[in-house]
Amino acid sequence: MSSYARRRHELSKWLEQDELDLFIVSSRPNLRYLTGFTGEGIGLVSASRAVLITDRRYEIEAGEEASDCQVVFAEQGHLQQLASYLAELEQPRAGFESQHLSYANYRKLAELADAADLVPAEGVVEGQRAIKDDTEIAAIRRAAQVVSEAVPWVIAGLTAEITERRLSLRLREAILQAGGDDVSFEPVVAFGENSARAHAVPTDRKLAQGDVVLIDAGAKVEGYCSDMTRTVVFGEPTRKFIEVYKTVHRAQHAAMGAIAPGAVAAEVDAQAREVIDSSPYEGSFGHSLGHGVGLEVHEGPKLGKASEEVLAAGQVVTNEPGIYLPGWGGIRLEELVLVTEQGAQLLTQAPYLEW
Numbered sequence: 001m002s003s004y005a006r007r008r009h010e011l012s013k014w015l016e017q018d019e020l021d022l023f024i025v026s027s028r029p030n031l032r033y034l035t036g037f038t039g040e041g042i043g044l045v046s047a048s049r050a051v052l053i054t055d056r057r058y059e060i061e062a063g064e065e066a067s068d069c070q071v072v073f074a075e076q077g078h079l080q081q082l083a084s085y086l087a088e089l090e091q092p093r094a095g096f097e098s099q100h101l102s103y104a105n106y107r108k109l110a111e112l113a114d115a116a117d118l119v120p121a122e123g124v125v126e127g128q129r130a131i132k133d134d135t136e137i138a139a140i141r142r143a144a145q146v147v148s149e150a151v152p153w154v155i156a157g158l159t160a161e162i163t164e165r166r167l168s169l170r171l172r173e174a175i176l177q178a179g180g181d182d183v184s185f186e187p188v189v190a191f192g193e194n195s196a197r198a199h200a201v202p203t204d205r206k207l208a209q210g211d212v213v214l215i216d217a218g219a220k221v222e223g224y225c226s227d228m229t230r231t232v233v234f235g236e237p238t239r240k241f242i243e244v245y246k247t248v249h250r251a252q253h254a255a256m257g258a259i260a261p262g263a264v265a266a267e268v269d270a271q272a273r274e275v276i277d278s279s280p281y282e283g284s285f286g287h288s289l290g291h292g293v294g295l296e297v298h299e300g301p302k303l304g305k306a307s308e309e310v311l312a313a314g315q316v317v318t319n320e321p322g323i324y325l326p327g328w329g330g331i332r333l334e335e336l337v338l339v340t341e342q343g344a345q346l347l348t349q350a351p352y353l354e355w
């Protein structure tokens with residue numbers, strides 16, 4: 001059985017529980033997860049079959065990637081094809097992804113396939129995707145190695161007057177050179193005061209002596225993402241830089257120790273937050289501690305203040321506390337880890353600053 005067939009088999013157990021005859025998959029990463037197909041299309045999964053509806057643009061990919069699915073090439077649009085497929089069944093109960101099928105398409109489908117009972121479902125395949133299998137872990141591991149190589153290389157080549165934009169291009173190049181198929185998101189490169197923005201977009205700001213340099217990047221390998229952040233200083237660090245850096249590092253370390261199967265995500269987040277909130281930088285950690293990473297760079301589980309999700313072995317998550325001080329700058333340190341029975345296993349491996 002292929003890993004795709006295995007995943008579909010898992011999904012069909014859930015279908016049975018919810019008394020659904022089939023599941024309509026319209027999210028692209030979910031479709032890839034269940035069929036291997038990387039193009040645009042709609043999947044139909046039931047206990048006994050897997051159908052991929054796409055069009056002739058993807059004839060080669062569909063044949064190669066979704067070889068164990070029945071491939072149907074739509075002549076008049078994917079939705080139309082889906083409706084005629086549903087019409088052949090007897091009043092099917094069909095689950096659909098309410099987070100991904102647009103309202104307009106839902107209405108169109110309901111009209112075209114009026115005998116079908118369309119049942120909204122949320123996060124079903126996403127829930128499955130949160131626990132990675134061995135093939136997925138291997139790809140994420142490679143994507144993590146790529147970014148772990150690229151970021152220190154770019155840091156070692158920092159020169160005065162380089163712009164954030166230029167450095168971000170260099171980083172992209174380094175990621176491809178290190179073996180990444182692509183970047184997993186637009187790299188964040190922020191100098192000086194710009195690093196106080198957690199989601200900074202590279203500008204023409206030039207690097208100057210004493211600047212904080214925050215680099216957040218990721219690679220994609222075989223569709224799987226990595227995500228890592230390092231913050232350094234260009235020139236000599238100030239006492240404040242060292243103090244903030246150490247606080248963030250301690251926060252990360254505290255959370256790292258709490259990552260284990262059975263841990264509640266909010267409690268892992270709290271470990272890091274407590275370190276920062278009991279320092280002079282109380283309240284300066286304004287985002288969640290982390291997120292799952294896989295086919296998408298942001299997926300489940302969420303590691304946040306209010307996240308009641310329970311960690312499990314096989315999840316891949318980030319641990320990324322930060323301290324952001326408007327006008328001064330920000331320091332974030334981010335690692336990608338695999339949740340194992342023994343706790344957090346580091347997937348990213350780039351050096352930290354030491355004093």
Ligand code: ZN
Nearest residue numbers: 216227228334
């Ligand atoms: Zn990141």
Ligand code: ZN
Nearest residue numbers: 227318320334
């Ligand atoms: Zn992240």
